[in-house]
Amino acid sequence: MTEALIVRGLDKTFSKPAVTDLNLTVRAGELYALLGPNGAGKTTTLRMVAGLTKPDRGEISIFGIDARAEPAAAKAITAWAPDEAMIYDKLTPLEYLEFVAGLWNVEPRAAKARADELLAKLGLASEARRRCEGFSRGMKQKVALAGALIHDPRLLILDEPLTGLDAAAARLVKDMLQERVDAGGTVILTTHILEVAERMADRIGIIAGGRLLAEGTLDALRAQVGGEGGEADGSTLEDVFLQLTAEPGGLVEAVA
């Protein structure tokens, strides 16, 4: 399987270290959930991958492209959707998608067709020509998600994509992400809703204090927490997560 994202030795310090010697690998065609307590370094890590924050040290490779040496090439196949929707209140969803498609240099006719398709899929077709200023948070999130998908990215990075969404909208977004992964796309997301990660993620990375504590499938994480020879005892991801993050300095080797 090809690697969609390889991060090696990533460091970032603001007033204090935010990310320290981080290594992680995301395989092509998988949904990878990056979990961690508040302030763990998840968003900083993803911002560095998206090219928004400059790392102090380390390597980032997206589908074999060195993202630090060739940022434009890496960005062309990547999409980033943060928890606060990056949209313009005074633009309509369709105008917003036109702008985003232009930024990614999508052919205008194909972009228009894709915009119509995405808006219909996200239940925004009737709102396509209304300004976003009166939209609810969930609607804005959906517009932003459509923007992230307009150029059909190979790697989709989402920071807390379900924040503020009602049950129906959350289900819609989860279904769309799953569809994308089923179609061979790669998705990395952060979430505090551990059930979502447990149900959707192919592999999970757990980060705390800027370091990756563990990485692998849920079963592998269970085994790791259970110690050597530990068995998959049916504990939930929440149990595993709390156990891993509760151990101060208790670094665990990544497991495949």
Place this chain on the structure above:
Amino acid sequence: MSWTVPGSIPWLLAHEMRLNWRTFRAGRAGRGARGLVGMVILGLVMVLGGVFIALGVHGRQIPINPLSVSLAALACAVVFTLMLSQTLSASSEALYDRGDLDLLFSAPIGPGKVLFVRALGVAASVGTIFFLAAAPLLGPSIVWGHPGWLGVFGVLAALALAAAGAGLILAMALFALIGPRRTRTVAQVLAALVGAAFFLASQARTILGEQTSSSLYADIVARAQAGRLHPGLLVDLPLRAMTGQPLPLLAMLLAAVGLFAVAALALGRRFSDAAAAAQGAGSVRPPRTEGTSRRAFAAGAFLATLRKELLLIRRDAALLSQVLLRVLYLVPTALVLSRTASHGGEAALAAGAGVVAFLAGQVAGSLAWITLSAEETPDLLMVSPAPIRMLRRAKLAAALVPVAFFLLIPIAVLTWAAPMAAFWTALGALAASVASGLINVWHQRPGKRSDFKRRAGASWMATLAEIVVSALIALATGVAVAGFAPWGLIPLAVAGIVLLLLRRSDAQIARNLRTR
């Protein structure tokens, strides 16, 4: 002690003033030590001015005659309009910028009390600004022979209270007349117009086409000298109050407190209802449908960005009103300059052309600040593969399009009357606009669109450079229109040198943005 009793008026007022102070400090944060040094220097210069005033008036009393009475009343009227401009703006903003209003209205405190304190906070903030301006100028005179001039501060307090009351009444009247959707923009425009009222009034005769113009002050003096000045009843009240006569001062204060109390107490309930309506206006009303979206998508990052920026400018009513107001301020100036320079046609034309170029530079600078520094989703642009230079060019072009639109009529008229002058004016306006735009490219500082009026956080050096370079290019334009084009190269060269000094590389711009 009622001052410290939670929920009491003094307690709430202290909270309000603390927030105002922190907002003021936050606004100055970007200016750092240089800003502080600038303020200290300004303060010292004002104190020095105050000392000169004290020396000039020592041993003399201000005569109560038609001239002094009229001038004092005029000064009060000017200060009142300036205060009203601020209080009207603050009152309308209070309806929309919720801040802590939801918290206060949900607390077991009467809405009347909340409004009363908010209005008092507005009056105190506005009054403080004028107090701080007057203190260094009048302090030396008060200490040295004119203790009665302390009355000026009483008059300022009265004016601030009256302006707060009037501002509130106006804001609420607008709300009732035109509804929550339009009140904000109309109030902003009205506030700016009120602030500029005396300037515009003083230039009215010039605008209306008289050959000469004179200031209101000169007019009053001339009428006084001719013995034709007869101030009406109560017009002497401000001067008497300012010089410390207790009864006039008391009368002014009582009238102001009365107006303020009537406005604040009577409108308390309505204010809370209006605030709730303003809050709901955005979500309850059906969002506006845009028919333009039916056309084909723009091709490429440049066109898409240009189109997006133009849409955002066109849809920002507050921004457009502010740009129009700048034009409104400068058009009379252009007319005054051209008329005063005008006993010869060439000179008048040259001055007019220069002002048009300067005006173009200023408006382009403001719009470039909006498109470049007030980007709402900088992260979206950062994660896109579009080259940042291309995006900047598109944003700069978007800032220049409205300027070109605004210049179309003057240039067309000029082309008909004097084609060469039109050519030089168009060239000068283009050069000034591009120069101002480039300064904004090189010295970007992230800000909010809503901060357009103050360009909060904008580099003072860039703002000053914009004015200097626009003025130099305007001078070159005027010289060229007057028929001395080669001499115009001198100011143009100086402008070029200033631009070269201000130029920043992509890496420097990026570094500057990262460190903020």
